[in-house]
Amino acid sequence: MYREHSTVINAPASVVWRLTTDVVKWPTFMPTVQHVELLTPGELRVGSSARVKQPGQTTAVWTVTRIEPMTEFTWETRRMGLRMIGRHLLAPAGDGIRNTVSIEVVGRGSGLFALFFGGMIARVMRQESAAFEKAASQVSAG
Template sequence: MYRENSTVISAPPSVVWRLTTDVERWPSFMPTVQQLTRLEAGELRVGSTARVKQPGQTAAVWTVTRLTPTTEFTWETRRMGLRMIGRHLLAPEGDGTRNTVSIEVTGRGAGLFSAFFGGLIARVIQQENAAFARASTQTTPTP
């Protein structure tokens, strides 16, 4: 299963990137994240982990698998025998940023998971992208 949502945010990539990688701040502006705890100190990097609690779910540990400064942040978790990959892609577009949020679910039960939860997942990533857009326009750019 693969779901993606893309939008243009009226903020420079540096602002959107700062919000994207400041994952501990997500619960303050994102309704789809109730609690998020980094499991290591320091900057987000490949191998960093965080415990994420979302509404209606038990907490899951997500591990950063790819981090390309200002353009890509990817992390993944395993739940119920499924591998879930969350990706955030940023690209300059005009005076703003094209922000693409996606989730990919693979594994033996991915088809069944998609049948039951595909629509919900699509709504969740749309809500997350809208939350990034709102928070980005309320943040002051850094030079």
């Protein structure tokens, strides 16, 4: 299963990148995240892990697998026998930044997972995109 959502944010790339990678602050502006505990001190880097609690889900540990400053932050977790890969991609778009969030679910049972949870995941991704856009606008404005 693969789902993604993109939105163009009219804010400096540095603001969107900081919001994207400061995962501990996500619960302050993103309704889809209740709590994030960074398990690896310091800035995010390949191998960094965080314990993430989202509404209606058990806590999961996500581990960074790729980070390209100002461009990409990818992390993954394993749940229910499935590998889940979350990506945050930033790219220039006119006067703003295209912010793309995606989730890829692979493994035996991913088709059933998509059938039962695909719609919910698409809604969550739209909410996350909107939250990044709103937070970036607030930071840029003041």
